[in-house]
Amino acid sequence: MRFDFRNYISVIKALKRNKMRSFLTSLGIIIGISAVIIIMSVGSGAHSLIANEIQAVGSDLIVVLPGASEEDGPPAAVMGISITTLTLDDVKAVERDVEEIADVAAYVSGAATVTWQNKVDDTSLSGVTSNYMQVEAGNELELGRFITKEESDTITKVAVLGASVAKELFGSMNPIDERIKINKESFRVIGLMKERGSSSFQDSDDKIFISITTAQKLMLGINHISMMRAKVVEGADVEFVLEKVKSTLREQHDIDDPAEDDFTVRSSEESLAMLEDITGALNYFLAMVAAISLLVGGIGIMNIMLVSVTESTREIGLRKAVGATSSNISNHFLIQTLILTSMGGLIGIILGVFIAFVISLIVNYLGYNWDFVISPSSIIIAVVFTIAVGLSFGWYPARKAAKLHPIEALRYE
Amino acid sequence: MIELKGIHKEFVNDEVVTKVLHGVDLKIEKGESIAIMGPSGSGKSTLMHILGFLDTLSKGTYHFDNKDVSSLDDDTLAQYRNKKVGFVFQSFNLLPKTSVWDNVRLPLLYSNQKVDPKVIDEAIKSVGLEHRKEHLSNQLSGGEKQRVAIARALVNKPDIIFADEPTGNLDSKSGIQIMEILQKLSNMGKTVILVTHETATAKYAKRIVKVKDGRIVSDEINKVITDGRTLNGNLK
Numbered sequence: 001m002r003f004d005f006r007n008y009i010s011v012i013k014a015l016k017r018n019k020m021r022s023f024l025t026s027l028g029i030i031i032g033i034s035a036v037i038i039i040m041s042v043g044s045g046a047h048s049l050i051a052n053e054i055q056a057v058g059s060d061l062i063v064v065l066p067g068a069s070e071e072d073g074p075p076a077a078v079m080g081i082s083i084t085t086l087t088l089d090d091v092k093a094v095e096r097d098v099e100e101i102a103d104v105a106a107y108v109s110g111a112a113t114v115t116w117q118n119k120v121d122d123t124s125l126s127g128v129t130s131n132y133m134q135v136e137a138g139n140e141l142e143l144g145r146f147i148t149k150e151e152s153d154t155i156t157k158v159a160v161l162g163a164s165v166a167k168e169l170f171g172s173m174n175p176i177d178e179r180i181k182i183n184k185e186s187f188r189v190i191g192l193m194k195e196r197g198s199s200s201f202q203d204s205d206d207k208i209f210i211s212i213t214t215a216q217k218l219m220l221g222i223n224h225i226s227m228m229r230a231k232v233v234e235g236a237d238v239e240f241v242l243e244k245v246k247s248t249l250r251e252q253h254d255i256d257d258p259a260e261d262d263f264t265v266r267s268s269e270e271s272l273a274m275l276e277d278i279t280g281a282l283n284y285f286l287a288m289v290a291a292i293s294l295l296v297g298g299i300g301i302m303n304i305m306l307v308s309v310t311e312s313t314r315e316i317g318l319r320k321a322v323g324a325t326s327s328n329i330s331n332h333f334l335i336q337t338l339i340l341t342s343m344g345g346l347i348g349i350i351l352g353v354f355i356a357f358v359i360s361l362i363v364n365y366l367g368y369n370w371d372f373v374i375s376p377s378s379i380i381i382a383v384v385f386t387i388a389v390g391l392s393f394g395w396y397p398a399r400k401a402a403k404l405h406p407i408e409a410l411r412y413e
Numbered sequence: 414m415i416e417l418k419g420i421h422k423e424f425v426n427d428e429v430v431t432k433v434l435h436g437v438d439l440k441i442e443k444g445e446s447i448a449i450m451g452p453s454g455s456g457k458s459t460l461m462h463i464l465g466f467l468d469t470l471s472k473g474t475y476h477f478d479n480k481d482v483s484s485l486d487d488d489t490l491a492q493y494r495n496k497k498v499g500f501v502f503q504s505f506n507l508l509p510k511t512s513v514w515d516n517v518r519l520p521l522l523y524s525n526q527k528v529d530p531k532v533i534d535e536a537i538k539s540v541g542l543e544h545r546k547e548h549l550s551n552q553l554s555g556g557e558k559q560r561v562a563i564a565r566a567l568v569n570k571p572d573i574i575f576a577d578e579p580t581g582n583l584d585s586k587s588g589i590q591i592m593e594i595l596q597k598l599s600n601m602g603k604t605v606i607l608v609t610h611e612t613a614t615a616k617y618a619k620r621i622v623k624v625k626d627g628r629i630v631s632d633e634i635n636k637v638i639t640d641g642r643t644l645n646g647n648l649k
Contacts, residue, residue, distance in 0.1 A: 017510050318506040321467060322520040323495020325488045406467050410506065
């Protein structure tokens with residue numbers, strides 16, 4: 001096959017004669033390619049959202065949840081089943097026995113109805129230990145102070161308000177030292193958290209923090225904890241510390257066989273990898289669906305090219321009569337298809353990038369930490385698919401045109 | 414230049430065999446002007462297609478420039494059509510919505526040689542259309558379209574020009590113009606082979622070959638050649 005640049009000129013002229021049809025034919029490819037680009041960009045954006053979230057929490061965290069879990073599946077505690085195997089004694093044991101751990105925070109959670117004067121707010125209640133602020137990155141106080149160690153070890157009725165709870169109850173008023181009621185118990189407000197913005201899954205602003213002992217004994221009537229989070233000292237091997245935490249807990253719970261663990265220990269990196277797997281799989285599935293739309297676009301192109309071959313039968317006859325060989329004719333139609341698909345691919349890429357950019361603007365405007373990502377692989381996939389569609393769906397019409405007999409083609413009515 | 418011996422041609426369509434030519438012998442010298450005449454279905458068009466490398470023969474031999482061209486492959490036939498012959502068809506067959514210049518250039522696209530645009534201008538000038546070379550094919554009259562077709566047939570400087578009923582779709586005045594151009598080409602030494610069923614058109618040629626039922630029934634010198642002078646006389 002030899003390509004002559006003069007072929008391109010005559011092909012482009014042929015396409016120009018049918019501008020509207022050329023555009024409509026490419027539409028399938030335009031939509032397919034832009035869908036692939038958008039889906040892959042949104043997938044990368046969602047991934048960045050998760051990564052940013054983990055980053056905000058801190059990547060050097062180890063999370064301990066009550067209850068066993070499948071190797072890669074979510075622990076039972078996530079499903080809302082309350083398991084009572086983890087206690088504050090375990091937290092103390094980890095703090096004492098694993099020297100590579102800088103801080104451990106324990107959590108219990110429940111629902112709370114908070115009232116101040118005649119204002120009511122339903123929110124979630126977090127009972128935490130005093131080192132919550134050291135363990136969780138990204139939390140800052142706006143006013144006042146956080147719960148102290150003495151307070152978290154005893155039943156002390158003090159509360160730290162999340163930004164949106166404070167806004168709901170107090171508006172722009174300073175809430176410090178005001179007395180509020182949480183589930184009918186009276187608490188003194190000692191601090192106000194800085195607004196974090198609704199970054200991803202959990203709304204950290206719609207929350208009220210009290211001492212963990214108070215939450216367990218006074219509010220919920222339990223002895224267990226919902227979760228502990230441990231911050232690994234800088235430079236330590238997270239995997240190694242993870243194993244150490246596990247063996248400490250086994251000792252604490254008198255477990256010999258790791259298969260009988262009644263707790264789950266994960267690093268935040270592992271959680272990240274799990275989420276990545278899920279979003280990645282979803283992403284590829286959606287990209288496959290978009291690729292199917294490309295296939296449909298390709299069939300549309302083949303259809304129109306067959307019509308075009310039939311329509312220009314006499315022209316093919318003439319070209320053959322003045323000396324065009326079969327390969328000249330087949331190149332003519334193959335190039336025509338390739339130009340149509342490449343134009344469609346190019347417009348599709350531009351359109352896809354543009355729409356993905358608009359989506360990222362909107363999501364960012366809504367307050368999420370979403371990156372605008374166009375990965376080179378999505379562009380490469382788009383280009384390869386475009387050319388593949390052009391070649392495979394252009395081949396048959398081109399072949400049909402090339403096989404026409406000059407006289408029969410010239411006589412075609 | 415051309416020598417046909419015992420040419421047979423049959424078409425097979427859905428296992429029905431149609432015999433079109435039954436042993437045609439024909440010799441054509443360089444520079445001749447010949448009209449192949451005959452009623453429709455006589456085989457004159459098929460004969461022209463074989464002569465013009467548009468179709469292959471079923472039996473017999475065809476020598477062109479002393480070379481046997483009886484059984485060439487498709488690509489070589491395409492080369493012969495490109496280099497050796499030019500066609501003028503009854504229905505013009507110009508590229509739609511394409512300029513005169515681009516239409517005339519078409520055979521050069523397939524010649525695999527660097528092309529001097531002057532060649533195209535010259536061909537257009539020889540049919541007197543230099544003032545319309547940028548016009549699109551659909552803006553031309555029938556006679557002008559056929560002149561573009563002649564320019565296109567000339568642009569590769571072929572040895573032979575085939576004209577298949579060149580006046581069939583034209584009014585008589587444009588028809589006369591076209592025939593005069595073809596006659597002028599013949600006078601300049603080009604071999605012109607005209608296929609027609611009209612006696613008036615055939616009279617422009619110096620030799621008239623009559624075909625009937627796939628055989629040549631007469632082959633004689635035309636004694637009363639129509640040319641510009643006699644025509645003008647007739648019109649008066």
